[in-house]
Amino acid sequence: MQNLRIPGPTPCPPETLNELSRQMINHRGPEFAEMQGRIMERLKLFFRTENEVYVYTTSGTGVMEAAIVNTLSEGDKVLSVSIGEFGDRFGDIAEAFGATVKRLKFEPGTQADPRIIAENLEPDTAAVLLTHNETSTGVTNDVAAIGKAIRAVNPDALYIVDAVSSLGCLPFATDAWGVDVAMTASQKGFMIPPGLGFITLSPRAWAGYERSNMRKYYMDIGKAKRYSELGQTPFTPAVSLYYGLDMALDMMYEEGLEQTNARHHAVADYTRGRIKALGLKLLAEGPQASDSVTSVVVPEGVDGKQLLAILNKEHDTVLAAGQGKLAGKIFRIGHMGIVDTKDIDAAVEALAIVLEQLGYKKPAAVG
Numbered sequence: 238m239q240n241l242r243i244p245g246p247t248p249c250p251p252e253t254l255n256e257l258s259r260q261m262i263n264h265r266g267p268e269f270a271e272m273q274g275r276i277m278e279r280l281k282l283f284f285r286t287e288n289e290v291y292v293y294t295t296s297g298t299g300v301m302e303a304a305i306v307n308t309l310s311e312g313d314k315v316l317s318v319s320i321g322e323f324g325d326r327f328g329d330i331a332e333a334f335g336a337t338v339k340r341l342k343f344e345p346g347t348q349a350d351p352r353i354i355a356e357n358l359e360p361d362t363a364a365v366l367l368t369h370n371e372t373s374t375g376v377t378n379d380v381a382a383i384g385k386a387i388r389a390v391n392p393d394a395l396y397i398v399d400a401v402s403s404l405g406c407l408p409f410a411t412d413a414w415g416v417d418v419a420m421t422a423s424q425k426g427f428m429i430p431p432g433l434g435f436i437t438l439s440p441r442a443w444a445g446y447e448r449s450n451m452r453k454y455y456m457d458i459g460k461a462k463r464y465s466e467l468g469q470t471p472f473t474p475a476v477s478l479y480y481g482l483d484m485a486l487d488m489m490y491e492e493g494l495e496q497t498n499a500r501h502h503a504v505a506d507y508t509r510g511r512i513k514a515l516g517l518k519l520l521a522e523g524p525q526a527s528d529s530v531t532s533v534v535v536p537e538g539v540d541g542k543q544l545l546a547i548l549n550k551e552h553d554t555v556l557a558a559g560q561g562k563l564a565g566k567i568f569r570i571g572h573m574g575i576v577d578t579k580d581i582d583a584a585v586e587a588l589a590i591v592l593e594q595l596g597y598k599k600p601a602a603v604g
């Protein structure tokens with residue numbers, strides 16, 4: 238079996254895969270209403286929020302777009318904080334829909350600094366966009382600390398957080414951290430295929446919705462809210478993925494949210510340890526290093542593209558390449574969703590073999 242170690246889509250367990258082949262039901266009938274009710278109730282637990290969580294049939298980018306078009310208006314001043322590719326994308330979406338976007342970028346491989354974010358806020362900044370876990374660099378931002386820093390200078394700005402590669406893996410507390418809009422997607426931490434996005438809005442964000450004049454139709458969350466009260470979605474949902482999600486939430490509930498977070502931390506720590514034991518360098522170290530994806534610097538003299546190609550072809554091991562400015566400079570190991578140390582052992586052992594094949598020599602200082 239292929240060892241798919243990319244940061245999404247992640248491997249699905251047989252339990253959720255089996256659900257995907259079930260027969261269709263009426264998406265405007267009682268069976269669907271019951272299932273959707275169950276799903277929405279449990280998603281609130283995983284988002285750690287008292288507010289409703291809505292499910293869209295879309296990828297992660299779709300719910301990022303939903304976050305923007307539902308809460309902002311054309312010309313709104315938005316501070317887009319970016320520590321990598323996904324942070325850049327969030328700013329791009331806001332710009333595409335007519336927001337006035339100020340970009341605040343931090344060096345790839347580092348965290349966003351709450352103090353600098355606060356310094357860049359203006360009294361009329363309508364929203365701050367942040368990526369919780371930057372999948373392109375393997376760095377996690379401190380959402381709680383940044384939330385506090387924002388509130389201290391601007392009590393009204395919406396705090397909009399992309400939690401696509403963190404929610405369900407890393408601790409995330411929508412309400413306690415003062416997050417106004419949080420979103421995630423099915424193919425990262427939720428052990429089902431791509432195709433569903435989840436989003437929640439605080440009362441402050443709903444007030445933004447009431448004012449919002451950005452164009453929207455499919456993504457209009459007011460429609461999602463009205464239909465959810467009938468046990469439906471406004472448009473035909475990916476029913477099969479709902480079956481899978483229903484099962485995945487059972488499994489996650491059984492493991493326990495804290496335990497799922499602890500397992501991700503343990504596997505990530507283990508991954509970092511094994512990578513360093515090969516004499517390789519991590520792009521990010523310390524508390525900012527992501528517990529759902531690890532970025533490794535491609536060692537001098539090794540062709541990163543060739544490394545990943547041989548791992549795939551000869552070892553059935555799939556790692557992710559660097560994106561954007563980091564293309565060819567790093568590779569990434571995904572460890573989110575259903576993952577344990579054995580998956581990491583297999584990947585690292587294959588990696589050691591291919592590195593040696595490509596002429597890499599472990600530095601003498603490493604034991």
Ligand SMILES: *Cc1c(COP(=O)(O)O)cnc(C)c1O
Nearest residue numbers: 296297298323370372401402422
């Ligand atoms: C995967 C991901 C997304 C969404 O990507 P899609 O391909 O649209 O699902 C957004 N943000 C982050 C941080 C991600 O990791």
